[in-house]
Amino acid sequence: MVLFVLRRLGLMVLTLWIVSLIVFFAGQVLPGDPGRAILGNLASAQSVQVLDHQLGVDRPLLVRYFSWLGGAVHGDFGTSYAYRSAVGPLVRSALFNSLKLALLAFIIVVPLGILGGVIAALFHGKWLDRVISVAGLTLATVPEFVSGIVVIVIFGVELKLLPVSAAAPAGASAATQLRDLILPAIPLVFVLFGYIARMARAGTVEALDADYTRTAMLKGLPRATVIRRHVLRNSLLPTITVIATQTGYLIGGLVVVEDLFNYRGIGNLIFHAAQTKDFPMLQAGVLIIGIVYAVATLIADMLLMWLNPRLRAEGGSS
């Protein structure tokens, strides 16, 4: 078990290092220099040079990479071009906001998705199964800006039930914050429902076919008991992995939703950094998303290991 954890940690660090390479060198493709981009065409060549020196972008590429990476490891992501202040604290508060929204979406979608998938599996091959599967897949691929606008028009503009902007002032009560986040969470729930239902369905179909299920049925156990005690226990394990891999998406895919609802999360931060060509901010945001994804998958692997004694035995021996 300890060996498995160490190996997984090692691989995670390696993956994150490659992410850092992608993130850093993508920023270097940009022609022209940041000083000119910030000061505009009218600035003198000398002041551009001074600013470039201040930002440290006149140093050789590898020196810049290692100083950026060294800073990032310590939580220092440099200075934002657009805000002229440290990137770290801005990214941290945005990440915290996004996590709140993501958590709400998860609390709604996980039970719904599992329920949908299990129902589809119990009606395997019937029309209800096809409807749930195709609807899930479709909801998962209809862009959030389409479902988000539909939600805004119905609940915000026509019915005026809920606020269409999630820009609650800092320190607003938990109830206000929650009310603001319900509408933005809906498009995320739509996208995630399909994946979770799909995995839950696949796992349940497999477990329903398994010998132990047949044995339990033949023993004469009631169908409901068989499903609860034998099928679901085995079928829901793979679903955990999907939920974890979706965390990365949730944090990153928030771009559209946070923009639509004017919510100050990490997606919005990255979007504005991209619009203003604020590379330190963009790089920090993307790197953070990579880290969140890596940590989430690591936790999922551990959880899976802990819940499944067979994997635990294999992991321990290798």
Place this chain on the structure above:
Amino acid sequence: MTAEVAVSVPVAAGPAAATRWRLLRRRPAFGIGSAIVLFWVVCAILGHQIAPQDPLAQSLLKVNIGPSGAHWFGTDDLGRDVLSRVIVGARDLLLVTALATVLGTVLGTVLGLAMGWFGGVFDLLVSRVVEAVLALPSVIVAFLFVVAIGPSDLTLIVVIGLVFTPIIARTVRAAVLSERHLDYLAAARLQGEKSPWIMFREILPNVLPSILVEFTVRLGYAIFTVATLSFLGFGVQPPTPDWGADISKEYINLPAGYWWQTLFPALAIASIVIAINLITDSIEQVMAA
């Protein structure tokens, strides 16, 4: 953006390709999906010929007119015909998604075959890069590169193609690994056949069904990604008609009651996404049968 889950589809060794094709054509969902996709492909190819009006022609006298006989889908805030923009808007979206998915599938197949066949250190190293790319949502990776290189159809095709490559490679690798121990490969090796021959002439035909399923699944995601990027202003650039970009420009007029400007492009996106999912679902059903 895209959430990436590689759900590998179990492909039964059962019926031959011809039988599968016959089974596929009999499914109503496949028929409906294909008809809708075909409709949009025709719009993409003939766009300007079949559009009732010039999608770029502005008219100050005809702004924000609701649907009528003269303008079936109404006009936008610059007086442009929404129906014509929806028809012509299929062009860039379909072109970019199709080419990007083909690029990603070809590169991913080559990479996946090599990973599965050679294994060892090569597989280990490439797997890490695959993991790294999977850790980042496609829309976000596209941001990085579109901001650095500048938005254009070519940038979109290359970036989305490259983002999809590792995902497809992972699926192909898994399919190759399940073939690796089979007798026909041992036989091919004993005959002294070279690696490229074995990979492309022996393994590829056998993993082709999995690749086909993956291709249609990715096509759906490509539309999602391109439409989202266009909506955010990083995809197809105005004034070129595009569903995502048009929605982003017009949806602020919704509270004023100009619903047609947003509804019709949104329906267009929804229709093609649903159509592709109907096709994907049918293919998966037939493959698993």
